[in-house]
Amino acid sequence: MNNKVLFLLLFMFIVSQASFPSYMNAENNGTVDLRILETTDLHAALVNYDYYQTKTDNTIGLVKTSSLIHQARSEAVNSLLFDNGDHLKGNPLGEYLVRIKGIQKRKIHPVYSAFNYLKYDAIAIGNHELNYGLKFLKNALKGPKMPVVNATVYKAKNNKPYFNPYVLLKRNVIDNQGQSHELNIGVIGFMPPQIMRWDKANLEGKVIARPIVEAAKEFVPKMKAEGADVIIALAHTGIDSEPYHAETENAVYYLSDIKEIDAILAGHSHGIFPGRAYKDLPNTNIDEGKVKGKPVVMAGAFGSRLGIIDLKLEVQGGKWRVVQSTSTTRPIADENGNSLVKTDKKLLKLIKKEHQETVDFLKKLGL
Numbered sequence: 079m080n081n082k083v084l085f086l087l088l089f090m091f092i093v094s095q096a097s098f099p100s101y102m103n104a105e106n107n108g109t110v111d112l113r114i115l116e117t118t119d120l121h122a123a124l125v126n127y128d129y130y131q132t133k134t135d136n137t138i139g140l141v142k143t144s145s146l147i148h149q150a151r152s153e154a155v156n157s158l159l160f161d162n163g164d165h166l167k168g169n170p171l172g173e174y175l176v177r178i179k180g181i182q183k184r185k186i187h188p189v190y191s192a193f194n195y196l197k198y199d200a201i202a203i204g205n206h207e208l209n210y211g212l213k214f215l216k217n218a219l220k221g222p223k224m225p226v227v228n229a230t231v232y233k234a235k236n237n238k239p240y241f242n243p244y245v246l247l248k249r250n251v252i253d254n255q256g257q258s259h260e261l262n263i264g265v266i267g268f269m270p271p272q273i274m275r276w277d278k279a280n281l282e283g284k285v286i287a288r289p290i291v292e293a294a295k296e297f298v299p300k301m302k303a304e305g306a307d308v309i310i311a312l313a314h315t316g317i318d319s320e321p322y323h324a325e326t327e328n329a330v331y332y333l334s335d336i337k338e339i340d341a342i343l344a345g346h347s348h349g350i351f352p353g354r355a356y357k358d359l360p361n362t363n364i365d366e367g368k369v370k371g372k373p374v375v376m377a378g379a380f381g382s383r384l385g386i387i388d389l390k391l392e393v394q395g396g397k398w399r400v401v402q403s404t405s406t407t408r409p410i411a412d413e414n415g416n417s418l419v420k421t422d423k424k425l426l427k428l429i430k431k432e433h434q435e436t437v438d439f440l441k442k443l444g445l
């Protein structure tokens with residue numbers, strides 16, 4: 079073989095390596111383990127503190143869940159963190175900040191400071207985010223640095239989505255042979271259509287709500303067409319097998335029928351999935367954490383648990399597919415309310431001022 083031929087062969091080899099997209103390599107190589115972490119229905123429970131009884135409560139608080147987040151991340155090669163909504167309202171801290179302090183005119187809401195610190199990958203809007211009105215929310219949403227999604231609230235005047243319905247996150251993941259791949263992670267958000275009744279005064283004439291499954295059926299194929307390799311639903315909705323109708327409040331059971339959705343983060347009903355409360359739900363496996371074969375997780379409320387879905391992805395027929403999954407939740411406290419995890423002191427420091435102001439305000443009222 080002369081040098082010319084050798085050079086030509088070398089050149090062809092380089093070109094052939096360069097011109098194949100990463101999934102062609104993955105066909106021969108690795109499995110990607112992708113861990114998905116969920117908080118849901120925090121209701122402004124940032125601190126392990128009961129404002130009503132003015133004392134420590136180690137069964138709640140993102141400062142505790144945060145330690146589980148750090149731990150779950152350290153165990154995984156590839157992980158993503160999402161919040162499923164209902165994070166701004168639902169305790170005296172949330173009320174104090176909006177109604178007394180008037181936080182909307184000044185600075186980043188401490189819930190969003192906490193989300194920024196923890197580097198959430200995306201968050202969903204829950205129905206309670208609408209309780210202080212759309213103007214408040216619009217201002218507050220200048221705070222989070224990560225994408226915010228919801229596909230079920232629409233502007234009344236032109237029937238266009240009020241929020242970003244979905245986002246495609248480009249993330250480099252490492253397979254089990256050490257090879258890097260760029261994945262397009264599609265993330266879409268939903269909330270119950272009952273908002274039009276629950277928040278009539280805030281919403282009427284301004285927005286309209288769409289049924290959850292209908293919105294999913296419109297946007298999920300679009301996400302696929304735009305290159306989503308994996309689709310994760312931030313579903314601020316619970317799990318119930320009652321027959322589906324346009325006003326279904328807890329729609330996970332029917333969302334799980336949509337083939338292209340790979341994992342469902344549930345919420346809204348403050349349940350724990352997988353968990354015994356769902357043992358009689360049809361087509362549900364509470365050992366593996368699956369509804370109709372699809373991984374689902376729901377992490378209670380107030381930061382009491384961290385939701386974890388572990389996906390194994392492989393390339394089959396040129397496409398990334400989920401070949402295995404498990405889901406579970408981890409608690410921050412045992413059944414007697416004893417803390418199982420450390421307090422994240424850095425996070426506590428970040429939000430301590432607002433927490434203390436709330437405590438002082440309640441004391442001044444004599445509560």
Ligand code: MN
Nearest residue numbers: 119164346347
């Ligand atoms: Mn809630």
Ligand code: MG
Nearest residue numbers: 164204205346
């Ligand atoms: Mg809710």
